[in-house]
Amino acid sequence: MSVLKAENLSVQFGNNRIIEKLSFAIDKGDYLCVIGENGSGKTTLMKTILGLLKPSEGTIEFGDGVKPNQIGYLPQSMNLQEDFPATVEEVVQSGCLNRLKNKFFYDKEMKQACKEMMEKLDLLPLANASYRTLSGGQRQRVLLARALLASSEILLLDEPVTGLDPERASEMYQLIHRLNQDGMTIVMISHDVKEIYQYATHILDFGNKVTFQKTKDYLKEKGIV
Amino acid sequence: MSILDTLSMYFQYPFIRYAFIVGILISLCSSLLGVVLVLKRFSYIGDGLSHVAFGAMAIAAVLHLTSGRLLLVLPITVIAAILLLRKGRNSKVSGDAKIAMISVSSLAFGYLLMNVFGTSSNTSADVCSTLFGATSILTLTSSEVWICVILSTLGILLYILYYNRIFALTFDEDFAKATGENTERYDLIVAIVIAVIIVLAMNLVGSLLISALVIFPAITSMQLFKSFKQVSIASALFAIATATIGMLIALVQGTPVGSTIVVMDVVVFVLMYCLSFVLRIHV
Numbered sequence: 001m002s003v004l005k006a007e008n009l010s011v012q013f014g015n016n017r018i019i020e021k022l023s024f025a026i027d028k029g030d031y032l033c034v035i036g037e038n039g040s041g042k043t044t045l046m047k048t049i050l051g052l053l054k055p056s057e058g059t060i061e062f063g064d065g066v067k068p069n070q071i072g073y074l075p076q077s078m079n080l081q082e083d084f085p086a087t088v089e090e091v092v093q094s095g096c097l098n099r100l101k102n103k104f105f106y107d108k109e110m111k112q113a114c115k116e117m118m119e120k121l122d123l124l125p126l127a128n129a130s131y132r133t134l135s136g137g138q139r140q141r142v143l144l145a146r147a148l149l150a151s152s153e154i155l156l157l158d159e160p161v162t163g164l165d166p167e168r169a170s171e172m173y174q175l176i177h178r179l180n181q182d183g184m185t186i187v188m189i190s191h192d193v194k195e196i197y198q199y200a201t202h203i204l205d206f207g208n209k210v211t212f213q214k215t216k217d218y219l220k221e222k223g224i225v
Numbered sequence: 226m227s228i229l230d231t232l233s234m235y236f237q238y239p240f241i242r243y244a245f246i247v248g249i250l251i252s253l254c255s256s257l258l259g260v261v262l263v264l265k266r267f268s269y270i271g272d273g274l275s276h277v278a279f280g281a282m283a284i285a286a287v288l289h290l291t292s293g294r295l296l297l298v299l300p301i302t303v304i305a306a307i308l309l310l311r312k313g314r315n316s317k318v319s320g321d322a323k324i325a326m327i328s329v330s331s332l333a334f335g336y337l338l339m340n341v342f343g344t345s346s347n348t349s350a351d352v353c354s355t356l357f358g359a360t361s362i363l364t365l366t367s368s369e370v371w372i373c374v375i376l377s378t379l380g381i382l383l384y385i386l387y388y389n390r391i392f393a394l395t396f397d398e399d400f401a402k403a404t405g406e407n408t409e410r411y412d413l414i415v416a417i418v419i420a421v422i423i424v425l426a427m428n429l430v431g432s433l434l435i436s437a438l439v440i441f442p443a444i445t446s447m448q449l450f451k452s453f454k455q456v457s458i459a460s461a462l463f464a465i466a467t468a469t470i471g472m473l474i475a476l477v478q479g480t481p482v483g484s485t486i487v488v489m490d491v492v493v494f495v496l497m498y499c500l501s502f503v504l505r506i507h508v
Contacts, residue, residue: 050403069405075397084264084396087452094393098404104386130451150404 001063003028003154003185004049008058011041011048018044021058024204024212028064028153031177031186033196033215036206042189043076045204046158049187065153069098072147072155076162077139082132088142089127092118095149117145121175137168144175155179157188173199197224228477235476243370244362244482248468250377251426252486255435256442256464257384258422260457261415263443264395270309272436273324274423276331277305279432282355283335287342295372299424306416358431358483365428373425380418384457387414392453430483438464441490448494448501467493 002025011019018041026032034042047053049060050073062068072095095117096110106114118124121141126134131142140160147155157176161169173195180186180199190196196203196215203218205211213221235241262268281301285294309324335355339348365373384391394401394411402408426435446459471486478485 047399050399052399052402069403071403073400073403075399081264081396083447085447085451085453085456086392086396090392090453091396094389094396094400097390097393097401097406100389104389106389128452132451146400150400 002026003030003062003064003066004187005061005063006049006058007061009048009055009060010057011044011053012056017056019048020210022210022212023058024202026185026187026202028185029180029183030202031180031200032188032202032204033200034187034189034204034206035191035193035196040206042206043158046156046187046189049156062154066151070151070153072149072151074140074143074147074155074157074160076158077136077143084131086131087128088123088131088134089114089118091131091142092123092145092149095146098150113149117149121145121148136163137165137172140164140168140172141175144172148179152184154185154187157186157190159189159191161190161192170195231477232473240363240365241476243365243367245469245472247365247370247373247425248362248429248472248482248486249465250374250381251422251429252438252442252464252468253461254377254380254422255426255438256460257381257457258415258418259439259441259443260446260453260460261391261395262419263440263447267310268436268440269321269324270306271419271423271439273309273328274302274306274420275427275432275435276328276335278302278420278424278427279355280331280335280338282427282432283338286351286355287338295369295424298427299421302420302424303417306420307413310412310416310419354431355427356431356433357481358427358429358434362429362482369428373428376421376425380422383414383418388457396453430486434483434487437487437490441487441494442467445490445494445497448497449504463490463493 005025007023009019009022010017022045024032034045036042044053048055050071051068093106093111093114096106096114099110100106115124118127121144123138123141123145126138126142131139134142144160147157155176160176161172164172169192173192176186176188177199188200197219200215203211203213203215205213205218211218259271262271278298278301281298282294284301285297288297290297305327309327336352339352390401390406390411394406394408398408422439423432423435426438430438442460442463443456445463446456450456450459467489468486471489472482474480474489475482475485
């Protein structure tokens with residue numbers, strides 16, 4: 001059964017159809033890369049998967065034990081406020097939001113999970129640091145920790161390496177690759193073809209014609225391999 | 226007679242005690258709300274709404290509603306708050322213009338109403354006290370005091386109970402929404418709380434000065450502190466301090482309560498702003 005399945009999905013703003021009759025399905029442990037030019041509908045797709053936008057036609061479905069609110073989401077970091085007063089720990093902790101349910105406060109278990117996640121991503125020394133003073137790479141790690149607390153099944157990343165220097169970007173890709181090897185399903189928007197061709201199992205290309213293929217078929221068709 | 230003697234004499238009057246209780250609670254409430262509004266870039270909504278409340282107050286005055294005026298003013302302001310928050314979201318520019326339009330037209334409408342239909346012999350004094358608070362904090366009836374105490378306690382309680390959700394939603398609304406938080410409900414609650422606080426705060430500082438109570442404590446604490454928790458707590462403390470000192474000065478010196486509190490807010494902000502520079506140099 002697929003973890004994420006889009007069927008005949010269309011999304012439109014007013015009369016402007018951004019996504020037209022898109023269908024694809026990925027299984028647990030897949031690594032899907034969404035590529036295409038700016039404005040081609042990548043972020044719109046992401047927002048529809050997240051439930052922030054409603055499809056005008058068709059459906060998006062989750063399966064294999066994943067609930068719609070159990071998605072880890074790493075937004076484009078530039079969309080967040082630069083001067084927000086928050087510590088690293090506070091931001092990471094907010095990843096436990098979907099575990100609160102009817103509770104008001106994070107319990108011991110959630111705080112422990114948060115601590116372990118910070119340790120895993122090397123953030124413990126920064127726990128009390130202000131989010132505003134972090135470097136781009138550190139910020140992305142903080143947001144990744146938050147996303148991973150929200151879900152252990154599927155991770156959505158919207159251009160996770162924007163604004164990072166090549167070395168940090170490559171570290172980020174390796175980190176995501178490791179998560180994928182541990183069984184995490186990845187859906188990522190990215191422009192870095194080198195990493196995409198290396199790591200992704202599937203490619204969804206919002207080109208002139210929208211295609212969804214396994215990476216090796218995609219490369220064959222494009223004559224890259 | 227020393228200042229302390231004067232004060233202890235004043236505090237024997239129940240209406241002075243009422244004024245302090247209500248003043249501190251309202252300031253505290255507005256400052257917590259201010260943290261959210263400032264961070265969500267909604268600072269001006271408070272200002273716009275206070276003018277709507279002025280217009281509603283004018284209608285209440287013309288209809289000769291005295292004790293029941295909250296029943297009229299509160300719903301009007303709540304509705305305006307819901308409309309402003311909803312529209313302000315989709316398109317930033319037109320949202321801005323909308324707030325300005327609603328705010329000036331309510332002011333004009335309110336003043337016109339009071340002038341044309343007003344029965345009081347001194348319209349400009351009425352208008353002045355609605356705009357700047359004047360002495361209305363000292364003339365609260367005990368039922369008004371109770372309403373203030375209950376509503377502001379409720380506001381503070383809501384902030385504490387929903388603290389973690391408020392943080393997540395303020396920091397990154399998309400993320401919160403994606404993890405299943407009902408952000409529309411949250412917006413609605415915020416709108417209602419803003420409206421309630423603004424109507425309550427009209428008694429204290431009048432409708433022109435309310436924004437100061439909302440914005441200053443939050444901005445002041447953001448100069449000094451880096452975590453959301455510290456900023457929330459510091460805002461509350463700054464609000465209590467400025468309200469208390471402002472009201473004491475007003476009492477002793479006979480200055481208008483509202484503007485004295487706001488001036489204290491400004492003074493404390495300037496001090497903390499300078500302090501933040503000193504700290505930055507030494508760290």
